[in-house]
Amino acid sequence: MRLKTQLLIASFMVALVSPLSVFAQPVAKGVWLGNEVGAAKTPPMGWNSWNAFRTEVDEAKVMGAAQALVDEGLAKKGYTYVNLDDGWWQKRRLTDGRMIIRTRIFPSAATPDGTTSFRGFTDRLHSMGLKAGLYTDVGHNACSQAFDLHSPNLPEGTAEERQVGLDGHVSQDINLYFKEWGFDYLKVDACGLADFAPDSKLVKDNGYIGLTPEIDRASLNRTDSDRVEKRYAAVAAALKETNPDNDYVFSICNWGMANVREWGKDVGSSWRTSSDITPNWSSMLHNYDSAVKRALYAGPGHWNDPDILFIGAGDFDADHLTEARTHFTLWAMMNAPLLISYDLRKAPQSLLDIWGNTDLIAVNQDPAGNQAVVAYDSDDAQILVKTMADGHKVVALFNRTASPAKVNLLASHLKLKGDAPIQLTDLWSKAGSTFTGETEFELAPHETRVFSVQGARELTDGVYLSEIPGAINVADDGVREPQLDPTVHRMIDPWAGTRSGGSWPQYAGWGGAQADMTPYAQALQIADHTYDSGIGVLGNSLLQVKNEGYAIFRATVGVDDSTSNRDRAVTFAVYADGKLVAKTPPLKFGDAAQDISADIAGHKIIELLATDDSAAKEQPVVVTWGGARLQK
Ligand code: GAL
Numbered sequence: 001m002r003l004k005t006q007l008l009i010a011s012f013m014v015a016l017v018s019p020l021s022v023f024a025q026p027v028a029k030g031v032w033l034g035n036e037v038g039a040a041k042t043p044p045m046g047w048n049s050w051n052a053f054r055t056e057v058d059e060a061k062v063m064g065a066a067q068a069l070v071d072e073g074l075a076k077k078g079y080t081y082v083n084l085d086d087g088w089w090q091k092r093r094l095t096d097g098r099m100i101i102r103t104r105i106f107p108s109a110a111t112p113d114g115t116t117s118f119r120g121f122t123d124r125l126h127s128m129g130l131k132a133g134l135y136t137d138v139g140h141n142a143c144s145q146a147f148d149l150h151s152p153n154l155p156e157g158t159a160e161e162r163q164v165g166l167d168g169h170v171s172q173d174i175n176l177y178f179k180e181w182g183f184d185y186l187k188v189d190a191c192g193l194a195d196f197a198p199d200s201k202l203v204k205d206n207g208y209i210g211l212t213p214e215i216d217r218a219s220l221n222r223t224d225s226d227r228v229e230k231r232y233a234a235v236a237a238a239l240k241e242t243n244p245d246n247d248y249v250f251s252i253c254n255w256g257m258a259n260v261r262e263w264g265k266d267v268g269s270s271w272r273t274s275s276d277i278t279p280n281w282s283s284m285l286h287n288y289d290s291a292v293k294r295a296l297y298a299g300p301g302h303w304n305d306p307d308i309l310f311i312g313a314g315d316f317d318a319d320h321l322t323e324a325r326t327h328f329t330l331w332a333m334m335n336a337p338l339l340i341s342y343d344l345r346k347a348p349q350s351l352l353d354i355w356g357n358t359d360l361i362a363v364n365q366d367p368a369g370n371q372a373v374v375a376y377d378s379d380d381a382q383i384l385v386k387t388m389a390d391g392h393k394v395v396a397l398f399n400r401t402a403s404p405a406k407v408n409l410l411a412s413h414l415k416l417k418g419d420a421p422i423q424l425t426d427l428w429s430k431a432g433s434t435f436t437g438e439t440e441f442e443l444a445p446h447e448t449r450v451f452s453v454q455g456a457r458e459l460t461d462g463v464y465l466s467e468i469p470g471a472i473n474v475a476d477d478g479v480r481e482p483q484l485d486p487t488v489h490r491m492i493d494p495w496a497g498t499r500s501g502g503s504w505p506q507y508a509g510w511g512g513a514q515a516d517m518t519p520y521a522q523a524l525q526i527a528d529h530t531y532d533s534g535i536g537v538l539g540n541s542l543l544q545v546k547n548e549g550y551a552i553f554r555a556t557v558g559v560d561d562s563t564s565n566r567d568r569a570v571t572f573a574v575y576a577d578g579k580l581v582a583k584t585p586p587l588k589f590g591d592a593a594q595d596i597s598a599d600i601a602g603h604k605i606i607e608l609l610a611t612d613d614s615a616a617k618e619q620p621v622v623v624t625w626g627g628a629r630l631q632k
Pocket of ligand 1: 085189190253
């Protein structure tokens with residue numbers, strides 16, 4: 001055998017047995033990778049036409065809502081975005097690809113030459129101190145063209161003229177919407193990538209030009225997540241280029257599909273974590289569950305979006321104020337966008353009081369951007385705790401059930417000392433109370449109690465990382481193949497009813513980084529020792545932490561007792577502004593936890609790396625940064 005051939009064969013053999021297939025090990029970056037572009041430093045607030053009017057939207061309805069936002073004082077409280085959803089378009093003009101507005105419902109958009117423009121509309125909103133949002137789709141066609149076929153406001157004309165989505169026109173449309181028309185916010189839907197299969201009945205019956213689906217709502221495996229991400233990333237790039245003033249919001253709306261719960265934070269200002277909300281308790285639970293355990297993935301500039309509020313309708317109407325208050329409280333605690341979608345020209349005071357609760361708005365808009373963390377979890381009741389920028393806590397006790405529920409609130413849920421008095425102020429009734437150690441509440445069916453909390457912190461000279469998810473960027477969570485999250489409430493699908501085989505987990509994200517629990521929802525535990533505070537994550541992960549003035553990082557680390565991969569050793573390393581400042585020896589399942597501490601004084605970006613040499617096809621190792629904290 002000639003030497004060259006021998007070498008080739010030898011290297012092929014090495015490739016077969018050597019760790020070529022080792023799962024990608026991340027490295028410290030030394031720069032902040034968290035997405036902060038755009039205007040959503042705090043969660044966007046405003047009004048959206050969809051839940052209120054679907055495609056039967058028109059200028060009078062939208063301007064009526066805008067006027068009511070101002071007149072009722074809601075605009076002053078932060079509700080500034082007025083977002084036009086599906087239904088505004090007439091067609092794409094084929095001579096130059098320009099989008100034409102349906103002037104029958106937006107008369108002010110008419111121009112003598114038929115070109116149409118929203119400039120007058122956005123100017124009016126701006127002159128009222130408001131901002132303007134518009135809706136489009138990332139594919140060729142939009143959702144109403146699949147799901148609102150009865151609508152009088154569907155795009156008109158030839159198949160080409162009815163291609164109103166961004167595909168093939170990204171920079172042209174974004175230039176038109178932002179530069180020429182003056183919008184400030186773009187919601188980008190994804191039905192164009194999901195519902196227009198070339199051989200489908202929908203496409204044939206309606207004469208659309210099909211697009212081979214890249215999203216299969218029923219199957220993560222049949223969804224091309226990378227392609228979907230790339231399409232949204234191209235929109236993000238065009239938005240950035242068109243808005244050098246950075247005054248824009250990019251709302252990704254692909255309903256939790258295509259693993260967006262993981263990558264949405266790097267691309268958009270917000271990303272829908274689930275399918276559309278309906279005014280129904282079960283749907284609210286479903287959407288809430290899709291976002292509530294993703295605290296580490298959100299922060300200033302990028303927010304989980306469990307969908308528009310449905311307060312004012314169905315289970316959340318003026319006859320169900322307990323449920324309406326719960327819906328609002330949960331969205332506020334999760335740092336969800338607060339978008340009212342109700343005909344505000346005739347809103348009862350009882351609902352205005354809910355949207356207008358300034359204490360809860362302040363909770364939602366807190367500049368630290370720490371989404372609430374689940375401190376107690378069950379299908380019956382949950383306790384959510386949010387740490388505010390000034391260090392004080394807000395706690396919500398949520399009864400998910402239709403029966404009364406007893407909930408014990410412990411100082412430890414709040415990471416406060418159990419031997420010092422804790423003061424609670426109810427953010428709905430404003431009543432105050434005090435307890436020490438533990439107290440008990442009887443919650444009415446579907447009730448949420450929410451309190452601002454003052455007490456003595458357990459950790460007197462610092463913060464646990466699980467208290468500051470808004471300061472953490474999960475640069476790499478170590479997830480190998482996206483897995484479906486089984487913890488989301490499975491509602492009867494509002495559209496399919498019980499005609500399908502059942503309602504199964506739909507959204508990737510299982511195995512993601514978690515505050516105070518493992519990626520697979522277990523207590524944090526290393527070699528028989530449990531940790532109430534800490535970060536649970538997989539091996540080969542990189543977490544970035546913003547350090548605002550702390551001097552020391554400390555944690556007790558190791559392979560978590562819950563790991564099913566007991567073979568691999570994990571090395572934990574801490575970097576400060578790109579420089580290695582602490583490292584453990586390789587640690588295996590069962591090894592005693594190791595204390596790790598690092599001098600981080602004066603450093604801005606702390607990076608936590610957990611690496612191992614497991615193969616890509618292997619189960620990931622579960623690792624725990626027990627008690628991970630920043631101290632003075
Ligand atoms: C859905 C979207 C809704 C609304 C609707 C318009 O896909 O999730 O929020 O925008 O399309 O047709």
